[in-house]
Amino acid sequence: MLERDQVTPELALLYDKLLHERGIIPNMFKTVAHVPDLAMGFAAFLKPLMSSGALEAWYKELIATRMAYLNSCEYCISSHSFLAKLAGASDAQIKGIENYEDAPFTEKEKAGFRYADKLHGSAHDIDDPTYTKAKQFFDDQQMIELSAVAPAFEFFPRFVNVLAVPVTPIPEAVSPKS
Helix, strand or coil, X not given: CCCHHHCCHHHHHHHHHHHHHHCCCCHHHHHHXXXXXXXXXXXXXXXXXXXXXXXXXXHHHHHHHHHHHHCCCHHHHHHHHHHHXXXXXXXXXXHHCCCHHHCCCCHHHHHHHHHHHXXXXXXXXXXXXXXXXXXXXCCHHHHHHHHHHHHHHHHHHHHHHHCCCCCCCCCCCCCCCC
16 A cells, blocks of 8 residues: 555645545555545545435445445445545444445335445346335435445445455544535
């Protein structure tokens, strides 16, 4: 893993931004920093994907956390649970993501998790009835975001697991956004 003083000036700015926003520089970025263009590409991809849009950022982070559980990615569970909290998810929601059917989620939120679970198996598992069920709760923009977030977090768990990226230590003081 590369520290700030070991990276290109462009990556140093990214490190500063991550440190400012999260209070940490994720070990995934310290690892991918060996390929600066890829690190910058990851950041450029993740910013619009995980920011609030048609779906709230906290919910997207919980989708990512759900995918992390399904992919047995300790790094990703820790990271996205932390980011979900920063974005405003409750402790009960974060703790409940593994067994979301019995957790404090709305029917809409559960429908999104069910859809993401199906995507975990294969995009071919999203048949017409599955899509129609999700569309009862989500508009077109939300469906596009949901259909982008879930499969993106099939890739990242595989990336950090294959490279054995150590879990990033989480700062003790977490201030959720309002």
